[in-house]
Amino acid sequence: MKRPLIKDERGNFKETDWETAINLTTSRLLEISEKYGPDSLAFQASAKCTNEDNYLMQKLARQVFHTNNVDHCARSCHASTIEGLITSFGSGAMTTSIKDIDNAELYFVIGSNTTEQHPIIGSRIIKNKYEGKTLIVADPRKIKLAEIADIYLRHYPGTDLALLNSMAYVIISKDLYNKEFVEKRTENFEEYKKVIENYDPDVASRITGVDPEYIEKAAILYATKRSIIFYAMGITQHVQGTENVQAIANLALLTGNVGRKGTGVAPLRGHNNVQGSSDMGALCDFLPGYRRVYDDEGRRIFEEAWNCKLPSKPGLSLTEMFEYALEGKIKAMYIMGENPVLSEPETDKIIEALEKLEFLVVQDIFMTETAKFADVVLPSYSFAEKIGTFTNTERRIQLIKPFLNPPGESKSDWEIIQMIANAAGYSWNYLTSEDIMNEISKLVPQYSSITYNCLEETGGLQWPVKNCQGTEILHTEKFTRGLGKFLPSEWKRPLEFWDSQYPFILTTGRIYYQFHTGVMTRKVYLLEREAPEPYVEINTDDAKVLGIKNNEKILVETRHGKLCVKARITENVPKGILFMPFHYVEAPANVLTNPNLDPKAKIPELKVTGARVGKCQTESTL
Amino acid sequence: MPDGIYFIKNEDFTDYLNSLIKKYRVYATKRVGNDVVFDYIESGSEFVDERSVLSPKNIIFPAWKNLNESENNQEIIVFGIRSCDLSGFNIMETVLKFDIEYNKRRDHIHFANFICTEPCKYGFCTTFEGVRLKEFGAQFLKYKNGYIVEIKDNIFMSNLFKEVSQDMVEFLNSYNDYFSKLMVPLNVKGIENKIKWEDEIWDELAKKCISCGACNYACPTCFCFDINENSYERIEEWDSCIMEGFTRMAGNINPRPSLSSRLRQRFMHKLSYHYLTYGIHLCSGCGRCFESCPVSIDIRDIIRRYNR
Numbered sequence: 001m002k003r004p005l006i007k008d009e010r011g012n013f014k015e016t017d018w019e020t021a022i023n024l025t026t027s028r029l030l031e032i033s034e035k036y037g038p039d040s041l042a043f044q045a046s047a048k049c050t051n052e053d054n055y056l057m058q059k060l061a062r063q064v065f066h067t068n069n070v071d072h073c074a075r076s077c078h079a080s081t082i083e084g085l086i087t088s089f090g091s092g093a094m095t096t097s098i099k100d101i102d103n104a105e106l107y108f109v110i111g112s113n114t115t116e117q118h119p120i121i122g123s124r125i126i127k128n129k130y131e132g133k134t135l136i137v138a139d140p141r142k143i144k145l146a147e148i149a150d151i152y153l154r155h156y157p158g159t160d161l162a163l164l165n166s167m168a169y170v171i172i173s174k175d176l177y178n179k180e181f182v183e184k185r186t187e188n189f190e191e192y193k194k195v196i197e198n199y200d201p202d203v204a205s206r207i208t209g210v211d212p213e214y215i216e217k218a219a220i221l222y223a224t225k226r227s228i229i230f231y232a233m234g235i236t237q238h239v240q241g242t243e244n245v246q247a248i249a250n251l252a253l254l255t256g257n258v259g260r261k262g263t264g265v266a267p268l269r270g271h272n273n274v275q276g277s278s279d280m281g282a283l284c285d286f287l288p289g290y291r292r293v294y295d296d297e298g299r300r301i302f303e304e305a306w307n308c309k310l311p312s313k314p315g316l317s318l319t320e321m322f323e324y325a326l327e328g329k330i331k332a333m334y335i336m337g338e339n340p341v342l343s344e345p346e347t348d349k350i351i352e353a354l355e356k357l358e359f360l361v362v363q364d365i366f367m368t369e370t371a372k373f374a375d376v377v378l379p380s381y382s383f384a385e386k387i388g389t390f391t392n393t394e395r396r397i398q399l400i401k402p403f404l405n406p407p408g409e410s411k412s413d414w415e416i417i418q419m420i421a422n423a424a425g426y427s428w429n430y431l432t433s434e435d436i437m438n439e440i441s442k443l444v445p446q447y448s449s450i451t452y453n454c455l456e457e458t459g460g461l462q463w464p465v466k467n468c469q470g471t472e473i474l475h476t477e478k479f480t481r482g483l484g485k486f487l488p489s490e491w492k493r494p495l496e497f498w499d500s501q502y503p504f505i506l507t508t509g510r511i512y513y514q515f516h517t518g519v520m521t522r523k524v525y526l527l528e529r530e531a532p533e534p535y536v537e538i539n540t541d542d543a544k545v546l547g548i549k550n551n552e553k554i555l556v557e558t559r560h561g562k563l564c565v566k567a568r569i570t571e572n573v574p575k576g577i578l579f580m581p582f583h584y585v586e587a588p589a590n591v592l593t594n595p596n597l598d599p600k601a602k603i604p605e606l607k608v609t610g611a612r613v614g615k616c617q618t619e620s621t622l
Numbered sequence: 623m624p625d626g627i628y629f630i631k632n633e634d635f636t637d638y639l640n641s642l643i644k645k646y647r648v649y650a651t652k653r654v655g656n657d658v659v660f661d662y663i664e665s666g667s668e669f670v671d672e673r674s675v676l677s678p679k680n681i682i683f684p685a686w687k688n689l690n691e692s693e694n695n696q697e698i699i700v701f702g703i704r705s706c707d708l709s710g711f712n713i714m715e716t717v718l719k720f721d722i723e724y725n726k727r728r729d730h731i732h733f734a735n736f737i738c739t740e741p742c743k744y745g746f747c748t749t750f751e752g753v754r755l756k757e758f759g760a761q762f763l764k765y766k767n768g769y770i771v772e773i774k775d776n777i778f779m780s781n782l783f784k785e786v787s788q789d790m791v792e793f794l795n796s797y798n799d800y801f802s803k804l805m806v807p808l809n810v811k812g813i814e815n816k817i818k819w820e821d822e823i824w825d826e827l828a829k830k831c832i833s834c835g836a837c838n839y840a841c842p843t844c845f846c847f848d849i850n851e852n853s854y855e856r857i858e859e860w861d862s863c864i865m866e867g868f869t870r871m872a873g874n875i876n877p878r879p880s881l882s883s884r885l886r887q888r889f890m891h892k893l894s895y896h897y898l899t900y901g902i903h904l905c906s907g908c909g910r911c912f913e914s915c916p917v918s919i920d921i922r923d924i925i926r927r928y929n930r
Contacts, residue, residue, distance in 0.1 A: 147829050
């Protein structure tokens with residue numbers, strides 16, 4: 001896209017100049033805000049954009065439009081990590097560093113297909129494994145790491161909490177826990193012990209489907225070695241996502257496997273900047289630097305800095321924004337660099353919600369599936385065309401520089417946002433993205449004193465940063481919140497599980513060659529060649545019973561939707577489980593998925609949806 | 623004194639390069655940040671005599687090219703390439719020479735390679751051609767206060783060159799033998815017939831390999847490309863035999879469906895097939911494949927497995 005686009009009465013996009021597009025956007029947003037109140041607007045930031053872009057996006061929502069309705073895709077991947085780790089440790093990020101992987105003796109990978117989704121970290125684990133380190137993998141799917149693992153725990157989807165609690169049971173009952181650490185550095189241990197008592201491996205085995213002996217072995221190994229736990233969406237995308245994350249933190253606290261070299265809890269982030277965009281407060285319940293919006297003290301800092309009154313009520317999360325739009329309570333949306341039509345659960349409802357809006361503005365590098373529904377489309381720079389900072393999975397803030405010339409009249413995301421703020425009568429005057437970072441470094445303690453110069457010289461720094469010095473390992477002396485807190489929870493049966501009507505569990509995920517909704521990767525010939533079409537993985541035995549042939553199109557149906565997709569018969573998934581990648585617009589897996597939310601983190605349960613399989617009735621059954 | 627061998631003093635070196643830059647575009651090793659990379663240089667002082675992070679394969683065989691656009695074939699000097707990389711390109715040419723476009727491009731590219739003075743961490747070039755090559759435009763070897771220069775391509779001639787002494791010629795002639803003592807060659811004799819099709823090693827490697835294709839892209843002898851089209855361009859780009867789609871045909875039929883079969887193909891091609899067809903191994907011993915491999919799959923281990 002080279003110029004801003006405006007949709008005419010007939011629904012066709014017409015090119016226009018920036019002034020017209022910005023004025024239209026601003027006046028419509030203001031109008032709607034005036035008519036229906038500020039909370040009728042919703043803003044979506046993006047984990048693909050820089051820290052500076054995201055910071056301004058949430059500032060636009062909060063300062064200019066007086067609403068906390070600003071959120072982004074971290075909601076659908078690691079909101080439970082932020083919530084879970086902040087309550088346990090005080091800081092919602094990877095506690096260790098990528099380099100530190102080499103110092104560990106054991107890797108416990110749960111709910112992460114590391115080699116496909118985080119190949120840099122995955123290959124580091126493989127390398128270390130071949131040098132004699134221990135590897136434990138827990139995943140319903142037989143992922144690549146499972147093949148070389150010392151112990152492979154194949155638990156049912158949605159039973160992670162029972163598995164983790166049971167490992168804790170073994171560690172406590174065998175007296176393998178780190179008493180000194182528990183005593184000096186943690187609190188709430190007694191409460192924890194009480195809950196854990198219910199998770200004898202025999203009991204857990206009935207819930208998880210894992211041999212009790214394996215649970216025991218894994219627990220003993222984990223407790224007796226310097227260990228790092230890696231996890232990703234397999235842990236977070238559940239109704240009990242926050243509890244899952246806390247259970248992982250509990251295990252680390254119990255064994256003292258945190259805050260030292262070669263130990264830690266490592267949530268693996270998906271987007272290049274999902275850590276940074278969360279740090280920047282592009283979340284409906286957090287201000288920059290993870291100050292809660294309802295925390296008066298935190299709000300005051302920003303009210304003083306921005307010279308305005310800030311709303312104290314948490315805004316709507318990503319998924320809720322669409323619900324509210326459906327109900328007619330959200331009237332306008334401003335979406336930057338996201339493609340919710342493909343990435344959010346229940347696609348049909350998302351589309352309905354977008355159509356119902358009075359005004360939609362989408363800011364992206366390409367004409368996405370979402371942008372097609374917009375009234376105004378604003379073309380922005382890709383990562384290759386702009387300057388700014390990204391914060392990666394190990395909290396490393398890195399400077400990026402342009403190496404391509406931007407197409408046509410497109411602009412930096414932050415510039416566009418500033419134009420809107422200016423048009424709305426606010427005198428923002430950032431001349432460069434560094435000006436924005438200077439403001440961030442004053443207001444966000446983790447980013448204190450950061451300058452582009454010092455990022456350039458050091459090649460990137462891990463937050464918290466002080467005087468141009470990063471922090472490799474968090475929580476070494478004390479936890480960010482003081483003491484580490486044991487937060488026990490009971491396992492609950494997922495809201496949708498195997499039943500007579502829906503005898504399969506559908507779980508979704510990503511594949512090596514495609515990235516998220518494929519906005520970028522599906523345009524790359526070789527990547528698209530490697531993974532050109534959607535499919536659903538089904539176990540060999542299930543396929544035999546149902547008479548399904550490999551590559552045959554089958555109907556996958558859930559309570560939320562149905563679609564036809566090619567079957568891929570494999571041993572990678574166990575009996576009773578279906579797996580589907582969500583990248584494809586031709587068969588968007590999220591038509592099917594479960595929109596039930598984790599009540600704390602508001603993350604949808606994308607990993608466990610009751611499903612059934614049937615014959616595809618459409619004419620093309622190729 | 624023998625023809626085509628000269629000496630250049632260190633103090634004349636920058637002037638020499640500047641004289642080349644005046645007349646031609648010079649693509650040379652220079653330092654950017656902490657890395658040594660190939661790029662066009664404006665001044666002779668930018669040049670560093672060190673091994674680059676990647677080989678300059680892109681200049682002779684572009685990673686991505688629109689076939690509808692004609693190439694601007696001006697004379698280009700590639701200065702500072704290591705012997706192993708150039709040796710790799712020479713091997714690659716056994717196949718690419720059948721491509722007319724390649725030949726047109728190749729005619730305008732002139733290579734000046736530098737002989738290493740000490741073994742590098744990954745290389746095992748002495749196993750194959752060694753550090754002093756037979757095919758080059760100009761070849762430089764560090765000697766006392768300058769370089770011994772061998773010239774085959776007159777584009778590199780200069781009046782700054784001095785005559786060589788007998789000592790220098792002897793040093794040059796014995797250099798490959800000398801270097802083989804520093805870097806002991808692996809035994810590849812007969813490997814083309816010893817490497818086994820049925821072997822558990824292929825499955826073992828497949829467990830490790832994450833099929834990223836870095837080995838292919840880093841390799842100075844890998845010449846496979848793919849051509850794809852869309853409505854407005856026809857693109858030739860590097861391909862990777864590690865990828866599943868490399869041999870996939872219509873109807874999802876794939877003669878190499880598993881990662882282990884693809885890894886086997888890669889090593890078979892390197893160590894056997896190419897030798898049986900063209901009489902030369904498809905490997906120069908540069909070590910770039912396992913240097914870039916995220917899980918350290920090492921071609922030397924494969925060679926040692928069949929030839930102890």
